[in-house]
Amino acid sequence: MMKYLKKTTALFLMLMLSTASFAQDKDVSVADTMRSNGRIYVVVAVVLTILIGLVVYLIRLDRKITKLEKELL
Amino acid sequence: MYKSWWKIAAILLLIYTVIAGFLSPVPKLQLLGETIRNLYFHVCMWFAMMILFTISVINAIKYLRGFQFKYDIYSRHYAIMAIVLGILGYSTGAIWAAFTWADPNSSILDNFKTIARDPKLIGAAIALLVYFAYLILRDSIQDIDKKARISAVYNIFAYAILFPSIWILPRILPSLHPGNEDNPALDVKNDISGNMRIVFYPAVIGWTLLAVWITTLKIRLTLLKEKKMMP
Numbered sequence: 453m454m455k456y457l458k459k460t461t462a463l464f465l466m467l468m469l470s471t472a473s474f475a476q477d478k479d480v481s482v483a484d485t486m487r488s489n490g491r492i493y494v495v496v497a498v499v500l501t502i503l504i505g506l507v508v509y510l511i512r513l514d515r516k517i518t519k520l521e522k523e524l525l
Numbered sequence: 526m527y528k529s530w531w532k533i534a535a536i537l538l539l540i541y542t543v544i545a546g547f548l549s550p551v552p553k554l555q556l557l558g559e560t561i562r563n564l565y566f567h568v569c570m571w572f573a574m575m576i577l578f579t580i581s582v583i584n585a586i587k588y589l590r591g592f593q594f595k596y597d598i599y600s601r602h603y604a605i606m607a608i609v610l611g612i613l614g615y616s617t618g619a620i621w622a623a624f625t626w627a628d629p630n631s632s633i634l635d636n637f638k639t640i641a642r643d644p645k646l647i648g649a650a651i652a653l654l655v656y657f658a659y660l661i662l663r664d665s666i667q668d669i670d671k672k673a674r675i676s677a678v679y680n681i682f683a684y685a686i687l688f689p690s691i692w693i694l695p696r697i698l699p700s701l702h703p704g705n706e707d708n709p710a711l712d713v714k715n716d717i718s719g720n721m722r723i724v725f726y727p728a729v730i731g732w733t734l735l736a737v738w739i740t741t742l743k744i745r746l747t748l749l750k751e752k753k754m755m756p
Binding site: 492493495499503504524 | 547742746752753
């Protein structure tokens with residue numbers, strides 16, 4: 453059962469990847485913004501992802517410390 | 526989260542900094558080009574460092590006024606975070622200088638000789654080394670009360686040398702770094718346009734709040750540890 457589940461998931465992932473590559477051939481408005489202006493928006497997206505990742509990590513750490521404080525203090 | 530409005534403010538300000546920092550128009554400066562956008566990142570590290578050292582010295586003075594142990598912990602952690610920001614400011618400055626001040630026609634060694642001699646860099650190095658010595662001094666004293674008192678007093682002296690070495694000393698000597706020889710940096714006529722300030726000041730606040738956030742996490746962990754050791 454698990455084997456089939458894995459296989460079908462993999463298949464769907466592949467399909468999604470291929471549709472993504474098809475989509476690039478057409479004129480999609482999102483792709484246009486991301487490609488304009490020397491593709492600086494891509495840099496913004498990358499830096500934002502890193503920043504949000506760090507912030508999520510900090511928030512989780514904060515929550516854990518708050519929990520510890522409630523237990524110990 | 527514990528008293529979280531300013532943490533949300535920090536996140537929003539940093540997101541704004543990244544978006545506006547890369548996308549807002551900047552003046553076309555000679556030599557610098559697009560690298561002037563580093564103003565929102567490199568310069569903010571130093572501003573946040575100065576603010577955190579200020580918080581550190583305030584807590585050192587608070588400790589000396591009442592000998593409450595928690596202020597010593599605050600003072601130490603703010604100083605450590607400020608040192609981290611200082612190192613980040615120094616290394617980002619090194620990268621920036623490598624592509625703006627360095628002359629591509631001369632050798633790496635020659636460029637290094639010119640840049641390493643710059644008073645702003647030496648001043649910043651002195652300031653950071655003084656604070657490294659603060660940490661060494663702290664950790665070399667065994668007695669907890671003595672450690673806290675001596676390092677609080679040392680912190681005040683270190684703070685007294687911080688601003689002369691990063692602001693006054695470089696300004697009276699010739700330097701490549703902006704903000705020297707009676708030429709203030711952030712000058713609207715020469716250096717940046719007015720709308721860069723709209724990004725720069727929120728960026729300073731955002732980075733500072735992020736640094737304070739990380740510091741408070743470390744402080745809270747240390748307080749928990751102390752509580753566990755001395756119930």
